[in-house]
Amino acid sequence: MGLLGAAPLALGQETTIKVDVDRVNILFSVRDKQNSFVNTLTKEDFEIREDAKVQEIKTFSRESDLPLTLGLLVDVSVSQGRLIDIERSAAAQFFRQVLRQKDVAFLISFGSDADLLQDVTGSASSLERALRELHVSGNATAGINPGPIPTTARGTIMFDAIYLAATEKLQSEVGRKAVILITDGVDQGSRVKQSEAINSALKSDALIYSIYYVDSMFYGGFGGGGEGTLKKMSDETGGRLFHVDRKNSLESIFQQIQEEMRSQYSVSYSSTNAARDGGYRKLEIKTKNKDLKVQARKGYFAPSS
Numbered sequence: 001m002g003l004l005g006a007a008p009l010a011l012g013q014e015t016t017i018k019v020d021v022d023r024v025n026i027l028f029s030v031r032d033k034q035n036s037f038v039n040t041l042t043k044e045d046f047e048i049r050e051d052a053k054v055q056e057i058k059t060f061s062r063e064s065d066l067p068l069t070l071g072l073l074v075d076v077s078v079s080q081g082r083l084i085d086i087e088r089s090a091a092a093q094f095f096r097q098v099l100r101q102k103d104v105a106f107l108i109s110f111g112s113d114a115d116l117l118q119d120v121t122g123s124a125s126s127l128e129r130a131l132r133e134l135h136v137s138g139n140a141t142a143g144i145n146p147g148p149i150p151t152t153a154r155g156t157i158m159f160d161a162i163y164l165a166a167t168e169k170l171q172s173e174v175g176r177k178a179v180i181l182i183t184d185g186v187d188q189g190s191r192v193k194q195s196e197a198i199n200s201a202l203k204s205d206a207l208i209y210s211i212y213y214v215d216s217m218f219y220g221g222f223g224g225g226g227e228g229t230l231k232k233m234s235d236e237t238g239g240r241l242f243h244v245d246r247k248n249s250l251e252s253i254f255q256q257i258q259e260e261m262r263s264q265y266s267v268s269y270s271s272t273n274a275a276r277d278g279g280y281r282k283l284e285i286k287t288k289n290k291d292l293k294v295q296a297r298k299g300y301f302a303p304s305s
Helices: 078-098 124-131 158-170 194-203 227-237 250-261
Strands: 024-031 046-050 053-055 057-062 068-075 104-110 114-121 176-183 206-212 241-243 265-269 280-287 293-295 299-301
Touching: 024 280, 046 057, 046 265, 068 078, 068 158, 078 124, 078 176, 078 250, 104 124, 104 158, 114 124, 114 158, 158 176, 158 194, 158 206, 176 227, 176 250, 194 206, 194 227, 194 299, 206 227, 206 250, 227 241, 241 250, 280 293
Parallel strands: 068 104, 068 176, 176 206, 206 241
Antiparallel strands: 024 265, 024 293, 046 053, 046 280, 057 265, 104 114, 280 299
């Protein structure tokens, strides 16, 4: 049984790319030197380049009211065992605060298996009930729906979980989409590679917000070593990497993510490259004000004929 309770999607299987080459949609945020969000810019303040060629912006809006679909992916491997209670409480509060009318979310836990604990719903109370199902995943398969991926005992199939969330859940959704990943960033046993996980998010138009949360006691007082992995996935998709530490609690990070998702620009353009070759197109968004920093995905995949 797959993540959705139906036939599992085979890893490595070709997926349908839903980006229309005639209208490429991008969500992004802009910050100033003080790292504050800038929400007062207009279409004339931006330039978009695809593979170094300037594109004409067709639509532009600030603080988009497009529906929001969130996938919360929580690492429940042995290395995260002492952190789960904190994650459960903070995530429940986040769902209560962030979900508005037409917004939906789902919850997946991953360790040695990827388990869908709550399917797509707009109910914060349903998500909160599902959060109570979070528990350490070791040798035994657990959760509401067993994950479809055979792995070694005590593995952490982070890349597989991202791939499955993007292809089985997010790709069919419309509007704004994001994966929120709580983990120490260590992957063991995934069948897909990091690049495939990133590409699946790009093909689904989903940002990855990574929350680097490490139980230093488990690692003998050191970090888990997965920070660079998380940063790459977030940077490529237009999301951001956060660190839980003495200055930043998990609750405050959830608040920052909520603020960022409500402070985005939404633009679209018609690509000058009409080829339907399934190829990767590099994106670059610049502002006329050199003191401002744009946070956006690095590219997208064109449709395949």
